[in-house]
Amino acid sequence: MNERMTVGVAGSGTMGTGIAIVAARGGFPTIVFDVERSRVDASIAQMKAFFGKSVQRGKLTSDQVDEIMSRVSGTSDIAQMARCGLVIEAIFEELEIKGRLFSSLNEVCPPTTLFASNTSTLSITEIAARSGRDDRFVGMHFCLPAQLMKLVEMAPGLNTSPKSFEQAWQLCEAMGQRPVKTQDEPGFILNYFLVPFNNDAIRLVEARVAEPVEIDKAIKGALGYAMGPMELLDLVGLDTQVLLCEALHGVTHEPRAACPPLLRRMVAAKRLGRKTKRGFLSYETAAIFGA
Amino acid sequence: MVHSVTRSGPSRSFPAAHPLLDAAAADGDILVLVGHGAGLAYTALAEKARYTAILVELGTECLGVHTGEGRGEEGSNVLGFARFCLGKAPPSDLVEIVRQPRTRPDALDAARSLFEAYDLKTAVCGDFPGRIVDRLVRPYYNAALNRLDSKLASASDMDLTLRLGLGYPEGPIELLERTGLADHHDVTLAVYQALGDPAYAPARRAQVAKAGQRREG
Numbered sequence: 001m002n003e004r005m006t007v008g009v010a011g012s013g014t015m016g017t018g019i020a021i022v023a024a025r026g027g028f029p030t031i032v033f034d035v036e037r038s039r040v041d042a043s044i045a046q047m048k049a050f051f052g053k054s055v056q057r058g059k060l061t062s063d064q065v066d067e068i069m070s071r072v073s074g075t076s077d078i079a080q081m082a083r084c085g086l087v088i089e090a091i092f093e094e095l096e097i098k099g100r101l102f103s104s105l106n107e108v109c110p111p112t113t114l115f116a117s118n119t120s121t122l123s124i125t126e127i128a129a130r131s132g133r134d135d136r137f138v139g140m141h142f143c144l145p146a147q148l149m150k151l152v153e154m155a156p157g158l159n160t161s162p163k164s165f166e167q168a169w170q171l172c173e174a175m176g177q178r179p180v181k182t183q184d185e186p187g188f189i190l191n192y193f194l195v196p197f198n199n200d201a202i203r204l205v206e207a208r209v210a211e212p213v214e215i216d217k218a219i220k221g222a223l224g225y226a227m228g229p230m231e232l233l234d235l236v237g238l239d240t241q242v243l244l245c246e247a248l249h250g251v252t253h254e255p256r257a258a259c260p261p262l263l264r265r266m267v268a269a270k271r272l273g274r275k276t277k278r279g280f281l282s283y284e285t286a287a288i289f290g291a
Numbered sequence: 292m293v294h295s296v297t298r299s300g301p302s303r304s305f306p307a308a309h310p311l312l313d314a315a316a317a318d319g320d321i322l323v324l325v326g327h328g329a330g331l332a333y334t335a336l337a338e339k340a341r342y343t344a345i346l347v348e349l350g351t352e353c354l355g356v357h358t359g360e361g362r363g364e365e366g367s368n369v370l371g372f373a374r375f376c377l378g379k380a381p382p383s384d385l386v387e388i389v390r391q392p393r394t395r396p397d398a399l400d401a402a403r404s405l406f407e408a409y410d411l412k413t414a415v416c417g418d419f420p421g422r423i424v425d426r427l428v429r430p431y432y433n434a435a436l437n438r439l440d441s442k443l444a445s446a447s448d449m450d451l452t453l454r455l456g457l458g459y460p461e462g463p464i465e466l467l468e469r470t471g472l473a474d475h476h477d478v479t480l481a482v483y484q485a486l487g488d489p490a491y492a493p494a495r496r497a498q499v500a501k502a503g504q505r506r507e508g
Binding site: 143149150151153178180181182183185189190192193194196197200201204207208209210211214215217218219221222223224225226227229255256 | 375383384385387412413414415416417419422423424426427428430431434435438442443444445448449451452453455456457458459460463490
């Protein structure tokens, strides 16, 4: 039954597009929704480009890609989401805007439709409370880049029914992902640990304990991490780290989650990381990570 | 450049035979003081100025404990070093080299060259408690232990999430189980006492492990 269920993805940015790739590749009819048609078209074009690279690398055949893309449609008409058995939201991290989206979806979707939010910092319970169906609402936090990362952090809200959570879990696995259960708490697991860890690394630079390049060498050499915290911050974007700090610290008030002053100064100076070729490290090109 | 080695008790950085130790000469330009008593050996050293670099193995203490400090302008041909090590695990390939504000550049270059010549990786830091790695990982480990207590997720799910989500070779709980919670207690307590930052205060599970270790003698 799950294989035929239509998955809706609300939001056509980087995360939404990645999630749509996962759903379509997993065999689900997939609808990409955004309020602007041009964004939907751009998202679908990105999906085609991604699958084109998959063919080049021999991961998929052209026929398989044609089959996958035949399952994909896009819309800027929210009424079209009435066909969905699961809607995964991946819009920007503002509680009221997410709440309004789900409230609108609640009006058009049948009662059986499950709602999921890809939020990484907001409370699932608080978003669910604005949806009109908090018993059929789950957190499904995909990792960036969603089309490559298997992990999905899944969190029930306070009123999520066990049956709904189980259904969402099975759908996640049917998409080929690896769900892990976490509580509905700020940052879930990944961001709860990563945001303060990266802030601590910035504070080492602030305190003149070590230069950024030395910090990365130390962490990679000691722990076998593929990437040091300064490289990772530059990849994620220092402006994004500020937003993550504000979201996490705003809820937890944990000192380690507070935005370090140096981070704000670097953002003010437009040293945002790889995308501006200068962050904690320097880059000759602003190429996107990976190929 | 030729190096000499003076051993003063058991060494955490070089607990067993190592090519760097084996290649030591009787009268080198670089003096490597190895072992728990390395700081005392440095203090007792008569001709400190004759070396390009003197490398003192550190535990959790600062280099300034052995060299003395003055007005933030300390520094000479002396550097501290420690191979990063987690509890029962063998030392990693990373050597943290500790410099002071006025450390001589030629001494720093000599230290780096020596360790890297023996396939060790180096990272240079200032003379601060916890240096780089302990300063960063101990709050993370404490937070993981605390979140395990508050049932954010199971130990397995927490480890799996950090492995899959961030590409870490090991999750924090499995890593601490493998290397020893009591050792984590000792290191994070030392940094906590030096910095006074509650993030370094040993987590409850580390305190329990330490108490169990004491009870077993």
